[in-house]
Amino acid sequence: MAGKLISTTIISDNNEEKPVDKRDGKFVKKSFPRPWEVELTDEEIENMKNDAEANAEADKERLRKSQLSNEASSMCFQMEKAIIDFGDKVSDSDKQEISDKIGELRKIMDGEDLDAIESTMKALSDKMNVIASAVYAADQQAQATETPSEQTSDSAEDLQDVEYEEIK
Numbered sequence: 001m002a003g004k005l006i007s008t009t010i011i012s013d014n015n016e017e018k019p020v021d022k023r024d025g026k027f028v029k030k031s032f033p034r035p036w037e038v039e040l041t042d043e044e045i046e047n048m049k050n051d052a053e054a055n056a057e058a059d060k061e062r063l064r065k066s067q068l069s070n071e072a073s074s075m076c077f078q079m080e081k082a083i084i085d086f087g088d089k090v091s092d093s094d095k096q097e098i099s100d101k102i103g104e105l106r107k108i109m110d111g112e113d114l115d116a117i118e119s120t121m122k123a124l125s126d127k128m129n130v131i132a133s134a135v136y137a138a139d140q141q142a143q144a145t146e147t148p149s150e151q152t153s154d155s156a157e158d159l160q161d162v163e164y165e166e167i168k
Helices: 042-054 056-089 092-108 114-144
Strands: 006-011 016-021
Touching (some): 056 092
16 A cells, blocks of 8 residues: 555544544644634734725726636637537638637637627627527528428328237
8 A cells, every 4th residue: 555544533632633544543643723713813803804895896806807708718619619510501701700709809808908808709799699590590491491291290191009008
């Protein structure tokens, strides 16, 4: 066996966690203090609160930036997948236009200009909606032009009565 199997067990003496070797139940010499038992002075607590309040706006902005970056990345993936899924139903010029917008979005999504990211995402989404609407309309038109025999393959003529017996 390469190393010892160690499990952390809480021992009540001195409020410390002590690792115990599972094979022989003996204590390992190193002990670990519990981090939540650190005592802070009132001044330290007040300083932490003030720092949190001072950085609240910056934290919100960083959160917005990371969420927007995640949305942009997800949108790029979804649009690339949609281009593949639509395949022959989308013209080459539309595919190229969407690919260009995806490339543009990938370039700016890690930048600092959040308004540019949002506007590029909106433009990409709008273009994709137009294409999806056109594909949907083409599918609806194709279904409408099918002959009635193609639409109803399960007609009453194809049905047969069969006898069955229930086995218990």
